[in-house]
Amino acid sequence: MPRKGMRTVFFNSPSPTRMTPPASPLPHTFSESLMEENIEVAEFVITKWDSLLESNSSHCNIGSLFSDDNREEAKLYLTSVKGLQKAMQYLASHQASSEKLVRAQTLMQTAMKRLEREFYQILKSNRDYLDPESVSTHSSARPSTARSSFSDFENESENERDDNESIPEVERVSLAAMTDLKAIADAMISSGYTRECLKIYKIIRKSIVDEALYHLGVESLTSLQIQKMDWEVLELKIKNWLNAVKMAVKTLFYGERILCDHVFSVSDKIRESCFSEISKEGALALLGFPENVAKCKKTPEKMFRILDLYEAVSDLWPEIESIFSFELTSTVRSTAVNSLIRLGEAVRTMLTDFEMAIQKDSSKSTLPGGGIHPLTRYVMNYIIFLSDYSGSLSDIVADWPLTIPSPLPESYFGSPDNEESISSPISVRLAWLILVMLCKLDGKAAMYKDVALSYLFLANNLQYIVRKVRQSNLKFLLGDDWVTRHELKVKQYAANYERVGWSKVVASLPENPTAEIPVDQVMDHFRKFNSAFEETYTKQTSWVIPDPKLRDDIKISLARRIVPIYKEFFETYGGMQLRKKMWVESLVRYTPDDLGNYWSDLFFESGSSGSVSSSSSRGGRSR
Incomplete structure (x- = not known):
């Protein structure tokens, strides 16, 4: 059969899926025929959904191309857009002034408006499922479940559908929305509609970030505003900031970065620009707060709040450096670093002031x-x-x-x-x-x-x-x-x-308590001991030793130093064998056990203030 006849049979056979287009001049090449086929298929699919859009314009959720009921239609739509794009590229190179190119461009504009609407609708209706916490949790837990491009969207396998069905509902919806957004973004960007796609994404996602920061209590305060605040007010704001910063960095900005990286993975430049515009303003307000606080008047009492701020920024620095790694977000990293530098300088100043305050302490009164x-x-x-x-x-x-x-x-x-x-x-x-x-x-x-x-x-x-x-x-x-x-x-x-403190008491006792000495010396030792013990005890009744262990150690040490010597002296000259002598009764006021009872009352903060006299002797003292 002649070549011309083959083309006629191949390209003009009736199609069961669409109406036979009007007769047109036969294409001259195989590539031309394929491109015209792409245009015809795209026209059928795009006009079909464009008419649905018009008929349901008052109902945003009716006729959604990317709903669960229309998954196959969505794949067909994206495939037709891809084919239309190839046709336009071919025609632009070979038939730049042809009516076919004008027709294809008109179809593409219609398709992009439809995808733009779908993109907006997915972002709005899935707002709760695309919150940063869900995105960061699901994406890190199941990174392989989301398709990587709209070509993958076309080739979704049964296994992938089975995997998605096994995922919890919230996570499944979140992953599906992320996949749909990416598929639409890839289609729009590759078709030259990057600006329209980014405009929608930035407006919606920035409003989510700003609203989240507002609910976390993050305020955009100037250095002058902070310096004019009373410390009590500022301390409350510091506490609020400390409660907010971890959630803001590890969940809000981290989740937003993951979502942005996923949706616009087709272009590093686009995702950098997008994430920067969405997060930069809020991140600067968040991470600039500690630097402004560090500029306030410094007193030692503020030290620990300053250290809290330093510790929070320092602990989060790895995440800050990773999340804001783009060149366009370098000012966020710089702000965090500057906050650390200023806070560190404030701490050094306060440490110096604290040391000077100790050295300058001029209180002259003694502690009772x-x-x-x-x-x-x-x-x-x-x-x-x-x-x-x-x-x-x-x-x-x-x-x-x-x-x-x-x-x-x-x-x-x-x-x-x-x-x-x-x-x-x-x-x-x-x-x-x-x-x-x-x-x-x-x-x-x-x-x-x-x-x-x-x-x-x-x-x-x-x-x-x-x-x-x-x-x-x-x-x-x-x-x-x-x-x-x-x-x-x-x-x-x-x-x-x-x-x-007890030197007089020790000195009042003889060096050898059992040695035989004259009666007058015995009497002199007892008199001196009584006088020294009563004077020392009376003076020290107001002295304190707050630490129980130190108090017990000193009492035990005093007992070991004095009681054995006194006991031997007492047993030698103050015992029953000498009790018949009147001077023994009048001079020997304390038994060895009495000494321990007296010491037991010493050194407590509410210690005895009474005097020691013979009226309390012999029978001992109760504790």
Whole structure:
């Protein structure tokens, strides 16, 4: 059969799926015939749905091409658009002025309007299913379930449909919507309708991001507005920000980035531009807040909120760097970095101010009873809170050398071999603050007129410091050696207190309590002991030792130092064998057991204020 006849049979046979088009000049090439076929198929499919659109224009959900009931129609529509695109490309190259090209362009415009409407409708009707939390959860959990392009949409297999049916309803709808959006975006972008597609996407998704940030309490505040706020108001805003930032970064922006990357995966440039316009404004408002707070007036009391802000940004930095990795969102990364820098500078300033406040403490009054000084409590509680931020503080002080008049004493940290403790910048910094406080306490101890009370004051305060270190993160920062050495220092202060405070009582007893001595010397020892014990006891009834262990240790130590000697002396010269003598009855006021009972009342904050007299002797005292 002649070639011409073959073309006539092949191309002019009646089609069961469409009406036979009007007669037209026979195509001259095989490619031309295929392109005309594409145009005819596209015209049939596109005009069909265009007429449905017109007839149902008042009902947005009626006639949706991408509904579950029309999956096959949607695939056919996208296939026809793809074929029409190929035909236009061919005609533009070979028949640029032909009526066929004009006809194809008109069809494409109609198709794009339809896809534009579908794109908008999917974004709006699936708003709840395309929230960032759902997108981030589903996409990370099942990345393979979403098709990668609209060509994949055409070739959906039975296995993929079965997989989708096994997914929970919410996740299935979310994945289906993401797939449909991507298929439409691919079709519109490849057909030259990128701007129309992006305009719809940006408007809808930016409104979702902005609304989510609003509900999280994120405000766009200027530096001047923040600086004018009372601290109580600003602290509330900081708390709100701390509650919002993790959700905003890890869920909102992360989910939005995943959705944008998926829908516009066909072009890196497009997805970069799209994500930037949607998220940049909100992200800058969110991550610029800490930097503005850092510019406010700095006082030590604000330290921990500043550290909270620093820690939050620092912890989220890997996510921030990954989510806003595009060049167009580099200002978001820069804002986060600047916030960290400014917050770090604020912390350094406040640490310096805190140290100066300790050094400048000028209170001259002594604490009654030698108890825990308010400065000790305040500074230690402050430093303990600082130790809870050791990770962030380590970053902040890493390149900030400690400037002190002279090196820290080796004995302060421990042996020179303990390099781990010495080399930690945050350990050195916190140890230095404690040392500054200890120096101030030495000065306050000197204000006591009674030397014994000075030593008791130092023992009490250092014991408090050591106990606080043991019970907090400071133990790990300062090390066991630091704790051990300062515990020894507490024992030295306690021993000095016992030596000075009870020296008269010890001196009143004979060196050898069982040696035979004249009666007048026996009487003199008893008189001196009574006088010394009563004077010392009466004076120290108002002294306190808040720590139970230290209190018991000192009482036990005093008992071991005095009671054995007194007991031997008492049994030798104050026992029943001498009771018949009147001077024994009048001078021996205390039994060895009495001493323990008297000590049991000492050093409590509500200690006895009564006097010691013979009226309470012999029978002992009840606790």
